[in-house]
Amino acid sequence: MTFTIQQALIATEEGYGRIDVQIEGDRIEAIALHPGTDITPQLEPRGTVIDGSYKLLLAGFVNAHTHSSEMWQRGLIPPYPLELWIGELHEFSPLNPQQIYLSALSTALETLLSGGTSVVDHLVLIPGQEVETVAAAVKAYQEIGIRAFIGPLIQDQALASGIPDGGAERKHGQFYCTTEQVLAMMETVVERFHRPQEGISIMVAPTGIQLCSDALFQGCIELSDRHNLCRHAHLLETKAQKLLAYEKYGFSAVEHLHSLGYLNERTSLAHCVWLEERDIKILAETGSTVVHNPLSNLRLGSGIAPLLKYRQAGVNVSFGCDGAASNDGQDLLEAIKIGSMLHNITDPDYRHWITPRQSVEMAALGGVKGLGMDGEMGSVEVGKKADLVLYDLTSLSLLPRTDPIGLLVTGRPTQAVADVWVNGDRIVSNGQPTRLDVDNLRQNLLQYGEWTTNRQSSNIAQMEAHYRQVMGLS
Amino acid sequence: MTFTIQQALIATEEGYGRIDVQIEGDRIEAIALHPGTDITPQLEPRGTVIDGSYKLLLAGFVNAHTHSSEMWQRGLIPPYPLELWIGELHEFSPLNPQQIYLSALSTALETLLSGGTSVVDHLVLIPGQEVETVAAAVKAYQEIGIRAFIGPLIQDQALASGIPDGGAERKHGQFYCTTEQVLAMMETVVERFHRPQEGISIMVAPTGIQLCSDALFQGCIELSDRHNLCRHAHLLETKAQKLLAYEKYGFSAVEHLHSLGYLNERTSLAHCVWLEERDIKILAETGSTVVHNPLSNLRLGSGIAPLLKYRQAGVNVSFGCDGAASNDGQDLLEAIKIGSMLHNITDPDYRHWITPRQSVEMAALGGVKGLGMDGEMGSVEVGKKADLVLYDLTSLSLLPRTDPIGLLVTGRPTQAVADVWVNGDRIVSNGQPTRLDVDNLRQNLLQYGEWTTNRQSSNIAQMEAHYRQVMGLS
Known part of the structure; x- marks a missing residue:
């Protein structure tokens, strides 16, 4: 044009x-x-x-971390910390590709109407229909025209292993497919959908140290090197994850990811709430990007990511909405506002506070830098x-x-x-939107679900007692 | 109807x-x-x-604390703590009644379109045109039809006295009118505009202990008793105000207001960020209401009001947007969202977190309770x-x-x-809105000002060195 x-x-x-x-x-x-x-x-x-x-x-800004299909559960999950919240999310997640398509459209539309031109979709996969899930999201993003970076959300360990043992003897069961199967699926996804020139990029995006083996991270590193893919993951979103990393590795999650070779200038890491000083230094040295999701961190009570420290240490920072079941909107301007102001209460010296001009630069240039495209956009x-x-x-x-x-x-x-x-x-x-009939989207969304509340989660019933014990809640 | x-x-x-x-x-x-x-x-x-x-x-919800005319400076003031921010605000505040009218309309409209049916306007007065200021706001609220509680923002001490001395010898100058003149103006305002049955109520609303003498508080108590008026004030918004109260009184601001007799079940207090345990007990015992303004508290770096503690102690809580120069919107749903979620990071036990149903009850019933109308709305x-x-x-x-x-x-x-x-x-x-021509409002607003930035504040230049010293900023 x-x-x-x-x-x-x-x-x-x-x-x-x-x-x-x-x-x-x-x-x-x-x-x-x-x-x-x-x-x-x-x-x-x-x-x-x-x-x-x-x-x-x-x-344009980058919505640098979201999970589009959480749109189907927005407003529904009660105030819980991540480890319980995710139990309820997963229990009610089974969707079909048509729903994946509609929630990707909605996510893209809210992002566009709040100044975003790119979206990073850490896409929750339908078990057994992984490739179809990606296909549905790709279709939506191509139709509406947003630039999309899709990181299929992969793991190879069962959900319960995401909570520290805290000395208890626990059996976590097996994940439903093996590391090799996960990596083979990713290979297929990259071959079929990775078309950066057409605005669709596939990323490697293991969910995080809490649910992924070293072998899975290593397979992702190999895949990203071979196809020149961006890398993404959740990192130290909660205090429980920090405890878990020390249980699993004996040192911090950042040190572990660094020793595996996962961190580079095309690696973006969602949340980063519970990092220590030496972790921050590693992110700066490796050129990794922190994606700040302030609204999700508040809703789930995860904490305040030390953003002013990241900026002072020279770590690149961008903003994300996170999935719509932990925010529960996809308004990037809201994430930028709260993600900028929230830190004023962490440092009494206002000379360190983020100015609006710095905010928009982080949202635009900071976002594309984390995707290795800062020379381009x-x-x-x-x-x-x-x-x-x-x-x-x-x-x-x-x-x-x-x-x-x-x-x-x-x-x-x-x-x-x-x-x-x-x-x-x-x-x-x-x-x-020029390519989308909004009324049609509205009608399609209205066909699903009902206005309700108070669903009972058996996952939470199973996990809660152990969670409270490990986290020292009486 | x-x-x-x-x-x-x-x-x-x-x-x-x-x-x-x-x-x-x-x-x-x-x-x-x-x-x-x-x-x-x-x-x-x-x-x-x-x-x-x-x-x-x-x-309907209550926008339980705002300053409508700050609308004219929204987006303009850089990231500063309250004590410096207010210096810049006051320096550029001189307005005319037509602007007061327009910003009251805008404030009312944003409140209505985010679920508010009542607004508490802690109205900044034009020096020398105090009654005309109130008249302009009353005209706007009557026209658009919102229920309004107008508390003319009064003080009888100069701005610089709002910062603790910290041992330094300081002269603060005189406020431009005496306590008696302020109270006489309030008497006129009550007589002319207090019409609760028509949806316009006048409140007594000294700005707070930082800029008001005991005589002013006592005069307001007398006036509120005689005319059955609600009482309002800022309370312990910042750490500096907490220090100031101990400098002025030797004990806490809440204890002082309580000893004056200012606290009762029709008293609503904006912010309440820096209260101690015994202060909270006093608020509970007197039936006073805390108005939580989370966005303003973040923007100005004031801190997180201990809302979960207030609720546990039985203190009534409501939500406000605060003035549009410290937020900088008047969207009540945004204040409710952040004012509910923000506290999840202050208490690891999610069983204490505020649920959405509690939030809407606080925003509606909590709001009207603070105005002594919980039997009515x-x-x-x-x-x-x-x-x-x-x-x-x-x-x-x-x-x-x-x-x-x-x-x-x-x-x-x-x-x-x-x-x-x-x-x-x-x-x-x-x-x-059924009674307001939105395009006309837009055109009227567009007639003022220009798109700009970087104005130089001489107030801040004067106050900054002392502020940094008192607050221990190097």
Whole structure:
């Protein structure tokens, strides 16, 4: 697509300026800043002309960690910590590929309408229909047009092994397939769906040290090296996982992943709430990325990730919504707001606090850096991919006229995204997705389920007594 | 107005049921729960019939603490703690009554569209135009139709006295008017505007111990007793205020307010972040209400109010957005979400965590209780005032069909409020205010200001060195 954005508001070092941007195909071809208050076109208009005079232009953000199919359980799971919450989630998870498709569409739509142009879907797989699960998500993301990084959520150990033993003798049972079967499935998925040039990338994404063997991590390292894939995993989301790592390895989860060789500059790690000083140093040295999911960390009571320390240590940080059963929305601006402000209570020196401009940079450039694409996207520069968002500055939620980036981050923007381009394609126009019939999606979603509450989880009944004992809850 | 809501979804002890509700005038006249899945009308329809079959019915919430005119600075103030933030706020605050009117309209609209039917406006006054300020806010609230409790924000000490001396010799200067002048102005405001039956109530609302003399508190007590007014104030929002109270009184701010006689069952206190165990006991004994403003407390780095302790001690708690320069939105659902989840990280025992049903009860009944009106509003019961909200369960943000109250609280509802009634008047219909031209409001807001950043505050330049020294920041 060829188009020219005229006079959009853009952040400059001194404050704000007006810019013209020309896009050819999937790339930014030319940009020109207006001198002073001059409103005459600074670039010869080519293709469609977009009036940006009441709009703010930013590079698209990355929803750097989510699980799309959790959408089907959002609002349902009571206030539980992760280890019990996940028991209920898994018990009621069996879905079909059509549901996977619909929840991927919904996840993509909420991400797009909150400024995201890329989504990292740590995709929960339907047992026995693993490849079909991925196919359904790929179909959704291709249809709506978002850039997607899909990491099939794999493990090779049974759920109960994710809780520390705490000295108790426990048998955890077997996972339903072997390490080799899991890796063979991943090989198939990569061959069939990994098409980065078309906007769909497959990642290796073992769920985390709590449910994965060393052999599984090693197989993922080999696969990622061979196919040049990004790496992803959960890391030290809860205090229980920290205890578990010491039980399993005798040292920290970060040290263990580092010794396996899992950490590099294309590795992004969700949560990172319970890291120690030396763990932070390892992340900085290996160029790994922390994905901060503040809302999920609050809902599950996981804690506050030490984000200010990460930034001070030079660790790259990005933002994620996490799955919609632990948040329970996919609004990236909400994650950015809370993920920026939450840390003010952890350090009395406000000079360390995250500013709105730093927040949007973390959400855009920090996100793509964690995917090894920082030369390609994440800022409005000539030669970069046209993954761009125009915000409507006449939205009541962005009025009165103050500091638009300040208000975008600290406010509560509603109907604020006007236009979104991914790879130069306009996939949202005037706040509506261009390739998706929203009413049709609504009708399809309404066909499932009922308005209810209070389902009884047998998983939780089984796990709760042991969990409370290990965590010292009376 | 006479109307009948049919078949709305409503919370029951077991889960959800369907209800018919008949409203006559400003009150709920009759309600009838549908037996099982029976969809035949349970009440004779009277007046307008509202189809509630894809709607959730809740009593309206209370936005229990805000400062409407801060709307003009939202997004603008950099990350600062309260004591510096307020210096910048005051420096750029001079407004005119037309702006007061517009920001009150905006505050009311955002509150209504996020489930609030009442707003407590701790209204910043224009020096020299105090009564005109209140008149402008009253005009806005009457026009849009929200129930308003206006507490003119009064003080009788200069801004710099709000920071502890920390042993330094400091002169704070005089406030621009005397205690007697402030109280005389309040007397005028009460006489002219206090009309509870018409939905406008005046409260006494000294800003807090940090800027008010004992004589001002005593004058407010006398005024509130004579006119039966609610009482409001900020309380121990920051660590600096806690230090200040010990400097000023030799004991805690709560003990001091209690000894003055300010605390009773119609007193609501914003923030309450830095209370001690014995302070909490005093609030419980006096029946005072804590207004929790979680987003403001995060943005300003004030800390986490010990909400779980308040609930365990039997203290009534409600939610507020706080002013839009310290949040910077007026979305009550966002305040309820964060104000409920935030506390999960303060107590590892999830059995103490706040459930979504408790959250909506705190937001509705907790809010009206703090205003001494819990017999009148805050739940869907016969005889109570018809301050009601219907949520659109076909909003994409509330799909798929799961637990609607769970999703309303833990999700990120967008365009979720369909209809709002206050005093039986339908002031929002199908998501649009019935008495306000939104495009007109937008155009009026656009006339002011410019998109900018980086203003230089001389207040902060003056206050910063002392603040850093007192707070031990190097």
